[in-house]
Amino acid sequence: xxxxxxxxxxxKTNGNKLIKITEKILNFVNRSKISNGILNISILHTSxxxxxxxxxxxxxxxxxxxxxxxxVPMNEDFYIHNAxxxxxxxxxxxxxxxxTNLTLSIKNNKLILGTWQGIYLFEHRFxxxxxxxxxxxxxxxxx
Amino acid sequence: xxxxxxxxxxxKTNGNKLIKITEKILNFVNRSKISNGILNISILHTSxxxxxxxxxxxxxxxxxxxxxxxxVPMNEDFYIHNAxxxxxxxxxxxxxxxxTNLTLSIKNNKLILGTWQGIYLFEHRFxxxxxxxxxxxxxxxxx
Amino acid sequence: xxxxxxxxxxxKTNGNKLIKITEKILNFVNRSKISNGILNISILHTSxxxxxxxxxxxxxxxxxxxxxxxxVPMNEDFYIHNAxxxxxxxxxxxxxxxxTNLTLSIKNNKLILGTWQGIYLFEHRFxxxxxxxxxxxxxxxxx
Numbered sequence: 001x002x003x004x005x006x007x008x009x010x011x012k013t014n015g016n017k018l019i020k021i022t023e024k025i026l027n028f029v030n031r032s033k034i035s036n037g038i039l040n041i042s043i044l045h046t047s048x049x050x051x052x053x054x055x056x057x058x059x060x061x062x063x064x065x066x067x068x069x070x071x072v073p074m075n076e077d078f079y080i081h082n083a084x085x086x087x088x089x090x091x092x093x094x095x096x097x098x099x100t101n102l103t104l105s106i107k108n109n110k111l112i113l114g115t116w117q118g119i120y121l122f123e124h125r126f127x128x129x130x131x132x133x134x135x136x137x138x139x140x141x142x143x
Numbered sequence: 144x145x146x147x148x149x150x151x152x153x154x155k156t157n158g159n160k161l162i163k164i165t166e167k168i169l170n171f172v173n174r175s176k177i178s179n180g181i182l183n184i185s186i187l188h189t190s191x192x193x194x195x196x197x198x199x200x201x202x203x204x205x206x207x208x209x210x211x212x213x214x215v216p217m218n219e220d221f222y223i224h225n226a227x228x229x230x231x232x233x234x235x236x237x238x239x240x241x242x243t244n245l246t247l248s249i250k251n252n253k254l255i256l257g258t259w260q261g262i263y264l265f266e267h268r269f270x271x272x273x274x275x276x277x278x279x280x281x282x283x284x285x286x
Numbered sequence: 287x288x289x290x291x292x293x294x295x296x297x298k299t300n301g302n303k304l305i306k307i308t309e310k311i312l313n314f315v316n317r318s319k320i321s322n323g324i325l326n327i328s329i330l331h332t333s334x335x336x337x338x339x340x341x342x343x344x345x346x347x348x349x350x351x352x353x354x355x356x357x358v359p360m361n362e363d364f365y366i367h368n369a370x371x372x373x374x375x376x377x378x379x380x381x382x383x384x385x386t387n388l389t390l391s392i393k394n395n396k397l398i399l400g401t402w403q404g405i406y407l408f409e410h411r412f413x414x415x416x417x418x419x420x421x422x423x424x425x426x427x428x429x
Binding site: 145147149178179181183185186188189214215219221222223224226232235236238240243244246276277279281 | 325337388401425
C-alpha cells in the first residue's frame with residue numbers, strides 16, 4: 001500500500017562546519033516502516049545546506065570546508081547585502097553551490113547510499129543556529 | 144487517493160538575472176488539489192537553472208548574480224564552444240553549479256518552504272529567452 | 287496503478303571526463319512500463335557525480351571539464367586528505383558542486399528532458415573506476 005511519512009528534524013549548529021546526519025535520517029527511515037520509496041530531505045534555510053560526501057576520513061570534510069571558504073570569501077567589494085554580518089552573504093552563496101534538497105531511494109527497507117556516502121548538514125554561519133529539516137518519505141509499506 | 148498533476152510553465156526572461164517564481168509554483172500546488180506529496184520542478188534548458196534563496200532582501204540576489212559572473216568569466220582562453228556568444232559557455236557552467244531540478248514536499252495542502260525561502264529561475268543568458276519548466280506533483284488528494 | 291521499478295546501472299569509466307548516459311536511462315524508463323511518475327537517479331560514490339547538460343556540441347563538455355579542473359586545482363596547500371592521490375580531494379569537491387542525485391519527471395511514457403538536455407556521469411578520478419548508479423521510478427503503470 002502506498003503511504004507517506006513526514007517528520008521534522010531540528011539540529012542545533014555551532015559554527016561553520018559539516019555535521020553528519022546519516023544516523024538521524026536512517027532512524028526516520030526505519031520508523032516510517034516504508035519498504036520501498038522516495039525520501040526527500042529539505043533544509044528550510046538559505047544559509048545552510050545539504051551534501052552527500054565521504055564518511056570515512058574526517059579530513060575530507062575539513063578540506064571541503066576550507067575550499068568553500070576560499071571560493072566564497074567574506075570580504076568581497078561587490079557585496080551589497082552586509083547587514084547580517086560578513087559571513088551571511090558567503091553563506092547564501094555557498095547554499096546555492098550545494099543543495100537545499102536531497103532526494104534518495106529506499107529499496108527493500110534500506111536507504112540506498114554507497115559504502116562511503118554520508119549525509120551532511122553544511123552550516124555556513126558562524127554563530128549558533130537552530131536548523132529545521134523536513135524529512136518526507138512517499139512509498140510502499142509492505143507489512 | 145494517490146494521483147498526479149502536470150503543468151508546463153512558460154517564463155519570458157530578459158537578461159542575466161534571478162526571477163522569483165514562488166507565486167506561480169504555489170498557484171500550481173493549489174490548483175492540483177494534492178494535499179500531501181512530492182513536487183518536482185524541471186527547467187528544460189542548459190543555460191538557465193533553478194535555485195532556492197532568500198526572498199526578503201533583493202540585494203542577496205544581486206550579490207549572487209555578481210558572484211557567479213565573477214566565478215565564471217566570459218573571456219576564458221580555454222573555452223572552445225564560442226559559436227553561440229560569449230555569454231553562452233558561462234551560462235552552461237553556471238547551470239551545472241546550480242540546479243536543473245528542484246524537489247520539494249507538500250504537507251497538509253502547503254508547499255514546505257522556510258520563511259525566507261523563495262524559488263528562483265536563474266537566467267544566465269543576456270538576450271531575451273522563452274524558458275519552459277515542467278511542474279509535476281505526485282501525491283495524495285484527500286478531498 | 288501505482289508501482290515502482292528499480293535497476294542498478296554499472297558504468298566503467300576511464301579517466302576524468304563526462305560520459306553521456308541518456309540512452310541507458312531512457313532504456314530503463316521504457317523497460318519499467320511506467321507511464322507517469324518520478325525517476326530518481328543516484329550515484330553511489332563521492333568522487334563522481336551527475337549533471338544534465340547540452341548534448342549537441344561535445345565542446346561544451348570539454349569546456350565544463352576544463353572549468354572544473356581550474357576551479358578545483360589538484361595542488362592546494364590546504365588539502366589534508368592526500369592519501370588517495372592528488373586527484374582525489376578535487377574529485378570530492380567537484381562532486382559537492384554538482385549532483386549526487388537527479389530527479390526527473392516521466393509524463394505520457396516519456397522522460398521529460400529539453401531538446402538539448404543530456405544526462406551525464408561526471409567522472410572526477412583519473413584511474414579506471416567501476417561506478418554504480420541506482421535507477422528508481424515511482425509512478426503509474428497505465429497498461
